[in-house]
Amino acid sequence: MSSNNASGKIVSVDEQAFENADEQAVDEDGFPVVDETPEFEATVEQETQAKVDANHPDGIADTSNERIHGVTLEQEERIRARDAELEHIRAQAELGTQDDREQRTRVVAAQESKQRRQEFQKRAASVDPWADPERNDPRTELSQDELATVNTEADRLATRMDGWSRAAISRRLAEAVLDGTDTTSAVVRVFEALQTAPGHVVPIGKLDEVNRKEVSIAGRVKTLWSPSHPSIAQVGLIADETGQTRVTIWKASEAPWIAEGEHVRIHGAARNWYEGRVSLAVTGWSTIHFPERGRWWEA
Structure with missing residues (x-):
């Protein structure tokens, strides 16, 4: 009875491939096979541009809260910091524009209010010529003697009427005098008008x-x-x-x-x-x- 003491070693396909990895392939005639497939490598300009594109916020898609693909953690932090800074600058610019617009609006509103007031005074001047804003102070049109009399009567009325200044009363008296009213009648007329004026105690x-x-x-x-x-x-x-x-x-x-x-x-x-x-x-x-x-x- 014969016996075979043969021992065998089972080698997997992966292991065989690994063992044969360093062996150069040959053709059917025994000549080595040369891999003529060209290898492509990025130029220096392409590598530089790739880094710029990776670091530029506008070149990155919306990643929300996820990590940015293709960049290191340091690059990602720098990109997000730049986004935050740009957002802050944009918000400041918009706020500055709003403040400036609000200020311009106030100026325009004040100018329109002044214009409406002048137009109203112009219309009122058709009834009362002294309401015309472009007319001079009536006291400048009085003679020296008339102005002295008006000021004296204004002093006297100011002591009898609360809330009316001497200047306001003298202006009213000057208007009445220039309208052709004698001094005595002008004093009575102004006194009665100021007595019933809005905001003052009425007899x-x-x-x-x-x-x-x-x-x-x-x-x-x-x-x-x-x-x-x-x-x-x-x-x-x-x-x-x-x-x-x-x-x-x-x-x-x-x-x-x-x-x-x-x-x-x-x-x-x-x-x-x-x-x-x-x-x-x-x-x-x-x-x-x-x-x-x-x-x-x-x-």
Whole structure:
């Protein structure tokens, strides 16, 4: 009986390929086979341009929060920092443009407002020539004697009227004089006009001559009586040296209480008519002041 002591080693295909990797291939005649396939390599200019393209933000697609393909971490950080800087510069440029536009808008609005005011004054000048903005100060057109008289009367009226300066009164007097009114009549005319001017206390006797809805008065509480309606807090008469008027204080106004004999100053009272006579109502828009309350000699 014969025995074969042959030993075999199983070699995989991959291992055989590895072992034969260094062996040069030969053709059927035994001659070495030369690989004539050309190898392509990037030029220096191409490599430089590739680096520039990789580092330029505009050459990179939107990668959102993902890593940028084809660049190192250092390059990616530099690219994202450059993106952030460009975004910051763009935001500053847009904000600067908005601020500049807002400033230009304010300038244009102010110019348009001035133009509208001048146009309004021009139209008003057709009724009152002294409203013309291009007309000189009327006092410059007075003679020396007329100007001296006007200034003297303006000083006297300024002491009798609160809230009006000597310059404003003298200008009004000069306008009246130049319109052909004698000095005495001009003083009366200006005095009555300023008494009923908006924003100033109107004499109670002149309330029926005012064409405004709201007025201000000052006087003493002459008498009070019981209200005729639950919504009325107080009702009575207030008088000054020129006359007296009925005043109704509504509960909704939440105005302070007044007492008979007390001096009061009412601002923003609503003017209306009661039994053919002008009367006033204190509303939520009105205010009542008490000039004599809290005086040291009454403490």
